[in-house]
Amino acid sequence: MKYPSKEMPYRIALAGNPNTGKSTLFNTLTGLRQHTGNWPGKTVLCAEGEYRFQEKNYTVVDLPGTYSLYSNSADEEVARDYILFEQPDVTIVVLDATSLERNLNLALQVLEMSDRVVICLNMIDEAIRKGIRIHDQKLSSKLGVPVVKTSARDGKGINELKKIVTRVAEGRIQTRPYRIRYSEKIEEKIQSIQSQIENIFGDQLPSRWIALRLLDGERSMLNALKKRIPKEGAPDGANLKSPYPVEA
Amino acid sequence: MNTEIPLSEAKPGQTLRINRLELDGTMRRRLLDLGFIPGADVHILRKSPLGDPVALRVSNTTIALRVEESSRIFGEVLGE
DSSP: OOSSOOSOOEEEEEEEOTTSSHHHHHHHHHTTOEEEEEOTTOOOEEEEEEEEETTEEEEEEEOOOOSOSSSOOHHHHHHHHIIIIIOOSEEEEEEETTOHHHHHHHHHHHHHHOSOEEEEEEOHHHHHHTTOOOOHHHHHHHHTSOEEEOBGGGTBTHHHHHHHHHHHHTTOSOOOOOOOOOOHHHHHHHHHHHHHHHHHHTTSSOHHHHHHHHHTTOHHHHHHHHTTOOGGGSTTOTTOOOSSOOOO | OOOEEEGGGOOTTOEEEEEEEOOOHHHHHHHHHTTOOTTOEEEEEEEOTTSOSEEEEETTEEEEEOHHHHTTEEEEESOO
16 A cells, blocks of 8 residues: 555445546546556456545545446446445445436446445536536435535535545445335345345345346346355355455 | 337437337347436437438437337327
């Protein structure tokens, strides 16, 4: 670590549609402390950077800009796998405040798979110019997570965003993310698959969300899961040691 | 009374309100993600010289669709 600190930095992921000012926000947060890297096995570039706020260190990953996490393009898989398997301490969903209807699609998807989410209404200055008023408190209570208005281009709201992210990372803000309730028939199927997923992965992964993806017939999800079946979970495998270092 | 037509038969300048998508799998998912959802309005901007693809405005964004997909999206033309 670059900082004289023994603590692990909090890990923050930035998700959002293309052209929401996500990378501008990333640059504003991290300044010059950043580098880009290829994700393993993928030709998708992700930028990673750091910032320090109130005596704590944060690592920020700028995920590829996507409209969804379900359509199986390489970009979407990288973004999905990061949120699902790397489980960042906080996922900031960056929304274009001038185009909320489109942008909330991705926000709802992230809310279904993670508890620690902060919604960032970016380009708020442009929305105001266009006469768009957003009731951020109402949106926050409907979605069950904090909502912060920003204009990354001129640094507006960034300090507030950092404060809220800190509180969510430390568990000082309890979120209650909005989860869609499906028809009874679908909910029944979700439950039966969900319990099987919990048998294998315990509470490491968002079992409800995975059940939904499997019901949707998403093969790439199945493949991603197969690679991650815990070795110790194998029959008679209690004393087996994984040949690979297991990630905490 | 308005009648339902496929999006591919709407003319430039018209706006279609989507009723249903006769598509499955990844393409259905993709179109839903892009804003082609039942109840949404799609404005037809212009057609290519041969009529394929078609430029559309949906949920604040311009998107081009091939007849392959647009012929499977159905809705009613508004304001007629």
